[in-house]
Amino acid sequence: MSTATEEIEALIALMARLPGLGPRSARRAVLHLIRKRGPLMAPLATLMGHVAENVRECATCGNFATTDSCDICANPARATGELCVVEDVADLWALERGHAFKGRYHVLGGTLSALEAVGPEDLGIPRLLARIPAEGICEVILALNATVEGQTTAHYIADALAGSGVSVTGLAHGVPIGGELDYLDDGTILAALTARKRF
Numbered sequence: 001m002s003t004a005t006e007e008i009e010a011l012i013a014l015m016a017r018l019p020g021l022g023p024r025s026a027r028r029a030v031l032h033l034i035r036k037r038g039p040l041m042a043p044l045a046t047l048m049g050h051v052a053e054n055v056r057e058c059a060t061c062g063n064f065a066t067t068d069s070c071d072i073c074a075n076p077a078r079a080t081g082e083l084c085v086v087e088d089v090a091d092l093w094a095l096e097r098g099h100a101f102k103g104r105y106h107v108l109g110g111t112l113s114a115l116e117a118v119g120p121e122d123l124g125i126p127r128l129l130a131r132i133p134a135e136g137i138c139e140v141i142l143a144l145n146a147t148v149e150g151q152t153t154a155h156y157i158a159d160a161l162a163g164s165g166v167s168v169t170g171l172a173h174g175v176p177i178g179g180e181l182d183y184l185d186d187g188t189i190l191a192a193l194t195a196r197k198r199f
Helices: 004-015 023-035 037-054 089-097 125-134 148-161 186-194
Strands: 082-086 104-107 139-142 167-170
Touching: 004 023, 023 037, 082 089, 082 125, 089 104, 089 186, 125 148, 139 148, 148 167
Parallel strands: 082 104, 082 139, 139 167
Antiparallel strands: none
16 A cells, blocks of 8 residues: 555656656645645545546547537638638637637647658648538648747648649748747737748
């Protein structure tokens, strides 16, 4: 039978695996949760269990949903013919915060990487390409992070769409080189979407 200290240390070790939390931050967070057991820890544990049980990936775009389709894919008003390709769900949420884009999304779940053996099939790029004629897409916006991997992935997708008749654009000024969408403010995202350019 484990002791309270062992259980707390196990929780700290697990929390330390979260992005942005190291061992010290995780220790402070866990101690705070224990002190606020009633108003904070118990509801958090319940909600985490509910999310773990009910939230899944949207079968169409890769966003999070509680059904097979997320709210964006299920909304007929979002069928504008524009498809915004992002690396991660956090990037989709960042774009949604700006309220500038009214079309649909496709979440890759990463970027191409020869070093990590991540190829087009691992990112669902064939599924992305199949969505374009099926949904009558006329413009694909490549809203990938301005990193080497992000731009490599964007070029791969642009090349795959060459000659398809679909307009391929990328985010314009406002997104710094090496920057990630999730860390940008809403005004910068709005400016980048509004001034997008042909890829």
